Amino acid sequence: MxxxxxxxxxxxxxxxxxxxxxxxxxxxxxxxxxxxxxxxxxxxxxxxxxxxxxxxxxxxxxxxxDGFKNAVSLVLNTSRLLNAVACAGIMRRAYIEAAHYACHRDAFGHAIAKYPLVQEAIADLYSEAVAATASSFFIAHLLDKIETGQANENEEQLYRLLVNINKYITSIRGTEMVHRAIEVLGGNGAIESFSILPRLYRDLVVLESWEGTHNVLCVQVLRDMQRYHIHLPLFAFVDTKLAQIESEVLQDDVAVVYKASDRLKKTILNMEERDDSMYAQAHIRRIVDDMAHLAQATLLLIESEWELQQRMDTFKPIATTYFINRHLRPNYDPMQDEDYLTRLAQFVDLV
Ligand SMILES: Cc1cc2nc3c(=O)[nH]c(=O)nc-3n(C[C@H](O)[C@H](O)[C@H](O)COP(=O)(O)OP(=O)(O)OC[C@H]3O[C@@H](n4cnc5c(N)ncnc54)[C@H](O)[C@@H]3O)c2cc1C
Missing domain, CATH: 2.40.110.20 (Butyryl-CoA Dehydrogenase, subunit A; domain 2)
Known part of the structure; x- marks a missing residue:
């Protein structure tokens, strides 16, 4: 203390x-x-x-x-990673609870997993859970490198940026996803003695707040961007990793993420040129959202590429496309996507 x-x-x-x-x-x-x-x-x-x-x-x-400095670097940075791992784990649990319930609950003559609106909830849950797992374990990998003296300066900066961004996004998505899972369980979703979801929902409110509230994390990211240009190692990481992805089936998603990266670079440049602190504070949360999605999409693509190269029977590319469509593809409209229903049904087939 x-x-x-x-x-x-x-x-x-x-x-x-x-x-x-x-x-x-x-x-x-x-x-x-x-x-x-x-x-x-x-x-x-x-x-x-x-x-x-x-x-x-x-x-x-x-x-x-050095007491405060040590507390922040030793305790907060580690706690913010552990907080995110907890959120990723909770999202995975929420997905399992909802997906299994959907396969076994009959309503109006069918298992509810047959209904596209339920399938969409399961797809949201699965894709957000794998995205949170990808980003949190990548950050754990960076911390391993830092603690064993193997990280370079860029990786140390990347860690500093991502640990804050990831704590923010995983706790926000965690609450949304547990809420989504509660919806799948219908009335049972609100019953504390039926499933763990109500307890996880209550826990998530605390996970959103302790170890840094959303706004406090965002203004810290803004300060770090202004002082150390800490966003540059993220863009370098994204561009380098995207360039290494070779699988044909991933190229469309890679192109979307490249363009998202370019848009975000321009947005940040505009913000810097305005040189207006109140303007920057008002909009930093939107920029942090975009940075989080950019990092998570890139990490999902890296995982998809690896699993394809290992010739694994992998579902990761489909979940990655779903995630990128949800967060990064400009003007994406599921109503115009002819593959949407087929893709949704595949998430339920996983169970
Ligand atoms: C169950 C629980 C256990 C906890 N355990 C510990 C513990 O063991 N050790 C410990 O040290 N702390 C602990 N905390 C404290 C926790 O870390 C803080 O409550 C949390 O960081 C928020 O700080 P605060 O309560 O002072 O809120 P405030 O800083 O007062 O924030 C209130 C609101 O203002 C916003 N805000 C604040 N500053 C800005 C800004 N510059 N720009 C925009 N918005 C801003 C915040 O985002 C928030 O929405 C615990 C909290 C809880 C709920």
């Missing part, structure tokens, strides 16, 4: 970082007292409390003046 020693600076500079053990060497409980537990909407199995520390033993972690 962070705490301000007596006489230290105001602001974050005066915060030291400390490890506070629960029990002391002689087995007695350290000096902390719980005023009250919080009555929370979500994460209720993990207690949150107001705590007073009185004569508590604490061990200083690193130099006092």
């Amino acid at each position: 962070t705490a301000r020693p007596e006489g230290a600076h105001d602001g974050t500079k005066g915060l030291g970082l400390f490890l506070v053990p629960r029990t002391l060497d002689d087995g007695s409980v350290n000096g902390f007292y719980i005023r009250r537990l919080k009555d929370k909407l979500g994460t209720r199995t993990l207690a949150s409390a107001e705590v007073d520390f009185v004569d508590a033993v604490a061990y200083q972690v690193g130099p006092l003046e």
